[in-house]
Amino acid sequence: MTDQMRRVVVDGLGRRLALSLCASLCAALVSGPALAQSVAGSAELAHVPSNASIVGYADVREVMVSNLWARLRQHAGDDFDGFRVERLGLDLEHDIDTVLAFLAPGATPEQPAGMALLRGRFDMARLEGAAREAGASVSEYAGARIVVIEGDDARELAMAAVEPGLVAVGDLATVQRAVDRQADGSDVTANAEVMALLDRVAAGSHVWAVGRFDDLSALGMLPDGLPIQLPAVNAFAISGRVDSGVSGSLEIEGRDDETGQHLRDLLRGVLAIAQSQVAEHAELQALVDSVELGGSGTTATVSFNLRSETLDLVFAAAAP
DSSP: OOHHHHHIIIIIIIIIIHHHHHTTOOOOOOOTTHHHHHHHTOGGGGGSOTTOSEEEEEOHHHHHTSHHHHHHHHHHGGGGGGGEEGGGTEEHHHHEEEEEEEEEEEEETTEEEEEEEEEEOOOHHHHHHHHHHTTOEEEEETTEEEEEEEOTTSOEEEEEEEETTEEEEEEHHHHHHHHHHHHHOOOGGGOHHHHHHHTTSOTTOSEEEEEEGGGTTTTTOSOTTHHHHSOOEEEEEEEEEESSSEEEEEEEEESSHHHHHHHHHHHHHHHHHHHHHOTTOHHHHHHHHTOEEEOOTTEEEEEEEEOHHHHHHHHHHHOO
């Protein structure tokens, strides 16, 4: 693997793709056979457009009662007070149950269409009042009340209750289309590719995200030249689990067996670099040692399992 390829992988994928996909996705889903029904049969999917490139789901309520979250709270202390937004009448730890988020191609790669659907308990009158004080406007659209405010990039950001207990937050055009979609029934469940990817979510997962890799350029999420330098990749599926520790996996699908082999070689090279950098740091060594590589044919996989004792090392190292 060349130095140039390493920089592309680490800087491009590590910083942009991983952060873009995972920042909003921490969650817990029920285990066993019920998972497939929760993923593919989620009522929120009715608000996701059929051309969605990336879809992810988070059961925030479940993760908030996990042992791991309690430990994070203990270590963070007062930093977690930010989860209570008194002005909006929101306590994010207790009022949000689930989050479903998606990205789809927009008018330009610099402005993809994106939206998050939050299910929980909301005081809509209080939310609207706080929004008005901040300069937002409130109007009716197809029977739904939509709060609109100018964003930093001159795009209009919107919030609307698309059904009782379910709030959509995103750019105005995407939120309006979500309201319209309730009537016309054109949603992501008609997209066979995305629905097939949902079948790859590991049973018992506590976090998942799926997407078509070839759409990421249209979303403006890849550095210039990256599609040329990376092997031809079709899709990915991320799964994870949260309890007293954290475990997860990433499956990447290439277009053919040769691409699959290239991807496995690439991941082995990245892991070798990481192993060479952490030998003198016990907590980082434990993190790297938990990583396993696999896959066959067209696929390459990365999995990890951070046990409770491994997280103890990480927390100890991070303590002041």
